[in-house]
Amino acid sequence: MSGNDERRLGDLGERGIQEHLLRPRYGRTEGFGDDSALLGAVSTPSELVATTDSCPTPVVNLLREPDLYHAGWLLATINLSDLAAAGAEPLGLVVNYTLPKATTVREFERLLDGVDDCCAAHGTKVAGGDIRDGEVVQLTATAVGRCVPGSRLRRSGAGAGDRLLLVGSPGYLWAAALLETGQAALPEPDRAEVWRRACRPVAQLEAGRLLAAAGYARAAMDVSDGLFATVRTLCEANGLGAAVTGRFTLDALPAEVARQCGLAPFTLAQTWGDWGLVVAVGAADVRVVTKTLREEGIGAQEIGVLTADGGLTAGTAPWEGIAQERFSASSWHGGDVSTLVTDVLGGPVA
Amino acid sequence: MSGNDERRLGDLGERGIQEHLLRPRYGRTEGFGDDSALLGAVSTPSELVATTDSCPTPVVNLLREPDLYHAGWLLATINLSDLAAAGAEPLGLVVNYTLPKATTVREFERLLDGVDDCCAAHGTKVAGGDIRDGEVVQLTATAVGRCVPGSRLRRSGAGAGDRLLLVGSPGYLWAAALLETGQAALPEPDRAEVWRRACRPVAQLEAGRLLAAAGYARAAMDVSDGLFATVRTLCEANGLGAAVTGRFTLDALPAEVARQCGLAPFTLAQTWGDWGLVVAVGAADVRVVTKTLREEGIGAQEIGVLTADGGLTAGTAPWEGIAQERFSASSWHGGDVSTLVTDVLGGPVA
Numbered sequence: 001m002s003g004n005d006e007r008r009l010g011d012l013g014e015r016g017i018q019e020h021l022l023r024p025r026y027g028r029t030e031g032f033g034d035d036s037a038l039l040g041a042v043s044t045p046s047e048l049v050a051t052t053d054s055c056p057t058p059v060v061n062l063l064r065e066p067d068l069y070h071a072g073w074l075l076a077t078i079n080l081s082d083l084a085a086a087g088a089e090p091l092g093l094v095v096n097y098t099l100p101k102a103t104t105v106r107e108f109e110r111l112l113d114g115v116d117d118c119c120a121a122h123g124t125k126v127a128g129g130d131i132r133d134g135e136v137v138q139l140t141a142t143a144v145g146r147c148v149p150g151s152r153l154r155r156s157g158a159g160a161g162d163r164l165l166l167v168g169s170p171g172y173l174w175a176a177a178l179l180e181t182g183q184a185a186l187p188e189p190d191r192a193e194v195w196r197r198a199c200r201p202v203a204q205l206e207a208g209r210l211l212a213a214a215g216y217a218r219a220a221m222d223v224s225d226g227l228f229a230t231v232r233t234l235c236e237a238n239g240l241g242a243a244v245t246g247r248f249t250l251d252a253l254p255a256e257v258a259r260q261c262g263l264a265p266f267t268l269a270q271t272w273g274d275w276g277l278v279v280a281v282g283a284a285d286v287r288v289v290t291k292t293l294r295e296e297g298i299g300a301q302e303i304g305v306l307t308a309d310g311g312l313t314a315g316t317a318p319w320e321g322i323a324q325e326r327f328s329a330s331s332w333h334g335g336d337v338s339t340l341v342t343d344v345l346g347g348p349v350a
Numbered sequence: 351m352s353g354n355d356e357r358r359l360g361d362l363g364e365r366g367i368q369e370h371l372l373r374p375r376y377g378r379t380e381g382f383g384d385d386s387a388l389l390g391a392v393s394t395p396s397e398l399v400a401t402t403d404s405c406p407t408p409v410v411n412l413l414r415e416p417d418l419y420h421a422g423w424l425l426a427t428i429n430l431s432d433l434a435a436a437g438a439e440p441l442g443l444v445v446n447y448t449l450p451k452a453t454t455v456r457e458f459e460r461l462l463d464g465v466d467d468c469c470a471a472h473g474t475k476v477a478g479g480d481i482r483d484g485e486v487v488q489l490t491a492t493a494v495g496r497c498v499p500g501s502r503l504r505r506s507g508a509g510a511g512d513r514l515l516l517v518g519s520p521g522y523l524w525a526a527a528l529l530e531t532g533q534a535a536l537p538e539p540d541r542a543e544v545w546r547r548a549c550r551p552v553a554q555l556e557a558g559r560l561l562a563a564a565g566y567a568r569a570a571m572d573v574s575d576g577l578f579a580t581v582r583t584l585c586e587a588n589g590l591g592a593a594v595t596g597r598f599t600l601d602a603l604p605a606e607v608a609r610q611c612g613l614a615p616f617t618l619a620q621t622w623g624d625w626g627l628v629v630a631v632g633a634a635d636v637r638v639v640t641k642t643l644r645e646e647g648i649g650a651q652e653i654g655v656l657t658a659d660g661g662l663t664a665g666t667a668p669w670e671g672i673a674q675e676r677f678s679a680s681s682w683h684g685g686d687v688s689t690l691v692t693d694v695l696g697g698p699v700a
Contacts, residue, residue: 009677010677010678012677013675013676013677013678014675014676014677014678015675016677017677031399031504033505033506033587034435034436034504034505035401035431035432035433035435035436035505035570035571035572036399036400036401036432036433036435036436036438036493036495037399037400037401038397038398038399038502039398039399039400039494040397040398041395041396041397041398041499042392042395042396042397042398043395045391045392045393046391046392047388047390047391047392048388048389048390048391048392048398048441048494049381049386049387049388049389050386050387050389050442050444050477050478050492050494051385051386051387051444051478051480052444052445052446052478052479052480052490052492053446053480054446054448054480054482081385082385082386083385083386085384085385085386086384086385086386088386091398092400094400094401094402094492095402096402096403096404096446096490096492098404098488101677127400128400128401128402129402130401130402130403130404131676131677132404132676132677133676133677134486134488135486136484136485136486138448138484138488140402140446140490142400142402142444142446142492143386144389144398144400144494145386149391152388154381154384155383155384155385156383220385221385222385237383325363325364325365326363326364326481326482326483327359327360327362327363327364327366327367327451327481327482327483328360328363328364
């Protein structure tokens with residue numbers, strides 16, 4: 001057991017890490033120890049897709065004590081979420097960790113547990129990776145997947161009149177932030193459930209594959225930087241605008257948090273961190289698609305329509321939503337929790 | 351033209367970078383802008399392999415002025431070299447860059463040029479990637495490749511009596527270091543050629559595929575951390591030892607540098623940075639394998655034999671070579687050039 005192992009990675013060295021920590025965990029994975037990892041065999045014609053993302057500081061690590069488990073889970077989720085948006089089946093994850101030599105074995109194991117648990121929850125695995133020492137923690141992964149030729153989902157391909165569906169259950173992460181910062185209160189079991197959902201976001205792989213296989217989705221994108229940024233980018237990729245209703249249904253617990261804080265459900269629903277998908281479907285298919293997804297236990301709601309005029313509206317007003325953007329002042333690098341909630345929710349909470 | 355563009359990435363923002371720098375370069379790559387990049391289609395049964403590596407500070411950037419082109423080239427080489435060791439055909443590279451907001455457009459374009467040129471030289475391409483801002487430059491990539499089922503090369507699979515071949519031309523990087531630090535001198539065209547080879551290491555993809563297809567290689571590994579570390583690891587993976595002759599043939603220019611510095615060719619040949627392969631082949635196949643590779647213009651020489659006794663010898667003495675190891679004092683992070691040459695070559699140069 002290494003659950004309380006306070007030795008430092010710099011004490012073990014790369015060879016020690018490989019033999020004592022990685023081999024017991026991954027040694028039975030075919031290709032372990034080779035220069036290249038084995039993702040798997042493909043026997044039918046396939047389109048292969050790949051995506052890579054680095055893990056930002058998890059918001060939940062700012063709200064409570066830091067735990068690399070959450071970073072590991074998030075790292076896997078954000079990469080698998082991109083495969084979901086392509087309607088792809090994951091073949092595996094390749095990870096790349098830069099960690100300070102002072103990282104303890106316990107901390108390292110938490111990181112690996114988070115990644116491995118998230119992969120297992122999504123029916124995939126870590127196929128290989130690389131670690132090196134560095135001053136700053138940097139967690140990067142690449143997810144590889146396969147699509148049935150002709151069924152791969154893209155950001156483009158939608159037309160005016162197509163409906164926008166939001167797949168997934170938004171608002172849990174920032175509901176947790178409002179609870180943790182004392183701006184709302186729930187009975188303990190409910191609070192624990194919101195916290196659990198905030199720590200364990202799920203990539204919508206099942207929904208993506210289902211939509212791709214059935215041919216219902218004309219375009220898709222995951223909500224990595226907030227709903228506004230996602231819809232705006234999807235619109236740009238198709239040369240279209242969007243009219244979003246601004247009426248959103250939240251699950252009961254985030255809805256109650258929003259109510260206590262005087263927030264419209266729309267405000268909480270357009271945040272980031274819950275890794276839903278925005279999917280364009282033909283108007284005639286909305287009913288069957290939402291029904292099909294809900295039967296699989298996947299949240300899905302119509303949130304608006306793509307328009308020919310190029311603008312973005314929410315209800316009757318222009319939509320000026322929240323978008324985080326890399327290489328800008330809104331680029332997310334963690335920060336002070338009290339100003340954070342205000343920033344993300346677009347203003348002070350009542 | 352952005353060759354002299356001194357704007358900062360932080361001035362453009364992620365969307366500006368995407369539209370003004372990445373779209374003109376990669377926009378015609380199918381899947382550009384989507385959540386997942388398209389690696390390509392596979393129509394025959396394949397084993398898919400992947401590898402990920404971060405780019406260390408290129409030694410050549412310490413020897414002359416820093417240039418992200420070299421880092422870009424090296425990033426692609428080190429990842430493609432792992433595919434070479436698997437005997438795989440590359441499907442594409444997925445890149446992940448963390449760059450300070452103060453990075454200029456010119457510097458960024460140099461990085462992209464280095465990666466793209468190296469990929470083109472190896473018959474592959476950047477399929478997709480991700481960028482984000484951060485305090486420290488961090489360049490990571492993942493290479494994905496395919497093998498014909500049953501032909502994938504691994505570190506294990508060799509037996510006692512198998513011969514060790516070194517594929518590639520070692521010694522150029524550290525010959526360049528000796529030239530740049532004034533410890534040897536060559537006429538200008540020769541010096542320029544050594545510098546070019548040091549800056550543009552080649553992954554032995556062609557050799558790897560050739561060896562895999564012909565079934566000659568019983569085990570293979572690339573020389574990423576020096577020849578000693580490579581042979582030691584290959585031996586461990588097979589439960590064997592190795593007797594290395596210590597007699598090495600260098601190309602004429604590194605040989606002349608070694609001679610001027612009073613270094614045995616073996617000393618220069620066992621450094622890292624040239625991305626050769628060490629391959630175990632049956633004794634009866636050595637001649638045909640080296641002949642075949644040389645006919646393709648690929649350097650190949652027998653350097654020793656795998657032994658049952660578990661030890662490592664060079665000539666008649668125990669081999670205690672140079673190995674860099676992550677999470678140890680020898681972990682390479684750049685550093686002072688004058689001590690560097692001494693460290694890597696195992697002692698002061700005459």
